[in-house]
Amino acid sequence: MLFIYAIAALGLIGLLFGLGLAAAAKVFYVETDPKVEAVKDLVPGANCGACGYPGCLKFAEAVVSGEVGPDACIPGGEEVAREIASLLGKEVSSTKPPIATLFCIGDVYRAADSFVYDGVKDCVVAGEYYGGHKTCTYGCLGLGNCVRVCPFEAIRMGNHGLPVVDVEKCTGCGLCAKECPRDLIEMLPPGEEGHLVLCSSQDRGKTVSRACEVGCIACKACVKACEQEAITMDDKLAVIDLEKCTDCGDCVEKCPPGTIYQRAKIPSEKDAEAAAAEKEKETA
């Protein structure tokens, strides 16, 4: 009989408190903005924090109060931004995510290794070991830390020893840029306009040309060639200002090692292989 008392007592107390809470929720109901709930239902709701707010609810509150634009939800992308905007009667600005771009084209064919690395397949570890197996101490080690960190499987390791970014899958979260121990990945504005110096080496020209066939040797030919004054020297590396670049292509012709590429023509895995095959033919 004892257990019946126990169950009854506990059940009664629970019921009493439950009813009390329900009543309190009614009596002390606080009106909240229904728009906040509506926005919260639109976003993916992963509470990822990519927008800079702690959780989707806070983001929704910020959007409704006008603190932030509807396009700040990065995983939601263009579609969600448009839905939120139409719900709140706001304009959407450009919502295409930035794209991860690798600032190194020193593939296994053109940027030699100085020794055979047989350790842990991790760029940080390899970089600590005698400055990395690649002769160039600034170049991509190709062990794929960026590939592993990408939550969207937008990066894979190419056969040429450099990561390949799938532009369609890249959401612009920037995790790979943070992960890369050599800071070779930059998040660039979407689109295919502009030229880039695809090298990150701060070494002197002589050192660069010994380590890599396509590295920036800081000869300043492109700086002189550019009529827009869009190219400047960042110490021993040429940097192109995308805002000023008019895609005239003068710098590409003048660059001795061929480090500069139009963004749409960044050498792919196949280009690298073809270039390597051609070189082999020449030497033979």
Add this chain to the structure above:
Amino acid sequence: METLISIIFIYIFIENFVLHRFFGICPFLGVSRKMETAIGMSMAVIFVMTMATLVTWLAYTFVLLPYNLGYLQIVTFILVIASLVQLVETVLRKISPTLYQGLGIFLPLITTNCAVLAVTLLAVRLEFTFVESIVFALAASIGFSLALIIMAGIRERLEFAKMPDALQGSAVTLITAGILSIAFLGFQGMLSL
């Protein structure tokens, strides 16, 4: 009166809930990174512990004891504390939005805190009177706050201290907590009820 003063002194310093009885270690380590959050948490703990002890003492004395249901105290107290915190949160949100914002996330966080449950259970087990129970809860929660705020002060300084890599983060925090606990051992045996 003498008992009340003894209770206050004993549970703030001698039998400090965190440093002597090791209750509420989770918030003690979790929210002591910044002084601001430590103070917020302390206020919430003082508030909830006192309220919870008040209600559970009444529930125990007037509901559980007369019907010989003393063995249900843990389950009942958990239920009471959870409902109470929920109720307080709902009411606060309506009546005092400022206080609600101030206590913020800490209020729901301590619903399931062992220190809160321990205070209510101990108040009953030590056979305190109603007034004694409330003073006991107040002293215990102030003792908790004291430990939390001291810890936050130390940790804010630790951020800038040089130390070996292996000790950084949780390791040095746990060592600090241990040393703090040993320091409070110095009060041992000064007073007893």
